[in-house]
Amino acid sequence: MKREDRSALIAAAIICFFAFGGWFVLPPIMQWLGTFSPWLALAVAIAYVGAFFVLFWLRARYQRRRRRP
Structure with a gap:
């Protein structure tokens, strides 16, 4: 596995965790803040x-920035 592939995989995992975790937790937080x-x-x-x-x-x-020579 190349370094760029590993970096993209880690970024995708973080984004998915943020997305799914947040959408799961956001409604109770909004009700409490409401x-x-x-x-x-x-x-x-x-x-x-x-x-x-x-x-x-x-x-x-x-x-x-990373792709520029």
Whole structure:
């Protein structure tokens, strides 16, 4: 297994763990936060979804920098 393949595998595993773990835990967290403030629960949900975009953007940026000569 090449180093790039191993790196991609590790990144995919981390992303899947983050995605599936978060979607499993997020509803109870939002319900608990909703007892304090519905806006806080909404902000946490938006931050979680936004984290995906940031994660993929950072990964693409890292790969572009690594491939330049």
